[in-house]
Amino acid sequence: MLVREDGNGYREDRVFGWLKARRRAKLLAEPFPETWRTLIEKNSALYRTLSQEERGRLHDALRLFIAERDWEACGGLEMTDEVKVTVAAQACLLTLGRTVDAYDHVRTVLVYPEAYYVPVEEADEAGVVVEEEEDREGEAWEQGSVVLSWADVKGDARRCDGRNLVLHEFAHQLDMGDGAANGTPRLEDAGAEARWARVMSAEFAALRERARTRGRGVLDTYGAEDESEFFAVAAEAFFERPRDLRRQRPELYDLLRDYFRQDPAERIRR
Numbered sequence: 566m567l568v569r570e571d572g573n574g575y576r577e578d579r580v581f582g583w584l585k586a587r588r589r590a591k592l593l594a595e596p597f598p599e600t601w602r603t604l605i606e607k608n609s610a611l612y613r614t615l616s617q618e619e620r621g622r623l624h625d626a627l628r629l630f631i632a633e634r635d636w637e638a639c640g641g642l643e644m645t646d647e648v649k650v651t652v653a654a655q656a657c658l659l660t661l662g663r664t665v666d667a668y669d670h671v672r673t674v675l676v677y678p679e680a681y682y683v684p685v686e687e688a689d690e691a692g693v694v695v696e697e698e699e700d701r702e703g704e705a706w707e708q709g710s711v712v713l714s715w716a717d718v719k720g721d722a723r724r725c726d727g728r729n730l731v732l733h734e735f736a737h738q739l740d741m742g743d744g745a746a747n748g749t750p751r752l753e754d755a756g757a758e759a760r761w762a763r764v765m766s767a768e769f770a771a772l773r774e775r776a777r778t779r780g781r782g783v784l785d786t787y788g789a790e791d792e793s794e795f796f797a798v799a800a801e802a803f804f805e806r807p808r809d810l811r812r813q814r815p816e817l818y819d820l821l822r823d824y825f826r827q828d829p830a831e832r833i834r835r
């Protein structure tokens with residue numbers, strides 16, 4: 566899910582480019598920790614579908630991702646390498662064909678041991694606002710934080726069933742990378758934007774119709790909520806059930822393949 570915030574936009578990255586490049590080069594000169602590789606292999610089903618070359622790129626990206634974020638343990642969780650590596654491996658899968666810089670605006674990752682409760686104000690039928698508690702598995706905040714339930718992160722990462730909390734929340738962050746949570750991430754040019762608008766609006770309409778008629782399909786109907794949820798749900802299906810998505814929604818699959826610069830349906834066939 567997505568949390569919208571008022572405020573004056575993203576905090577600026579004040580670290581100069583050259584300083585960042587030097588820090589990154591130093592970090593990547595170190596060998597990749599063998600214990601991390603073991604943890605990823607154990608926890609990430611999608612990692613096991615990657616080629617050696619892709620794994621190498623993912624290792625580099627996730628080390629930068631981990632080093633450049635604040636990691637906050639909440640609700641009694643102990644922040645371990647396993648937590649960081651499992652989250653980072655999946656977040657960086659989304660940007661494997663592009664660059665991990667797409668997450669520069671994401672500063673903080675907060676992790677709870679399991680689903681957590683958030684007070685929400687809701688109006689009841691009589692219009693009276695009541696305070697209730699809602700349980701959540703994860704949230705992406707507009708100003709650069711992601712909140713996750715570790716139990717759900719791990720459970721989703723270990724199986725490919727179309728649900729993946731980390732892919733979902735970080736797809737929201739890619740969406741918000743251009744400053745707006747509207748289901749459209751930063752795209753190359755006007756041509757790409759026009760294609761995105763055409764394909765996504767048709768696919769979103771189709772999912773809304775399916776949700777209304779309670780039809781079956783590869784996309785979770787939670788994506789019928791709004792455009793940003795649609796993109797997050799489509800990203801989950803693209804990585805977790807690529808062959809089903811390609812067969813059922815070929816135009817959507819092709820659009821996401823070109824955006825992510827990855828072809829997971831072919832990857833799984835290998």
Ligand SMILES: [Zn+2]
Nearest residue numbers: 566567794797
């Ligand atoms: Zn969402």
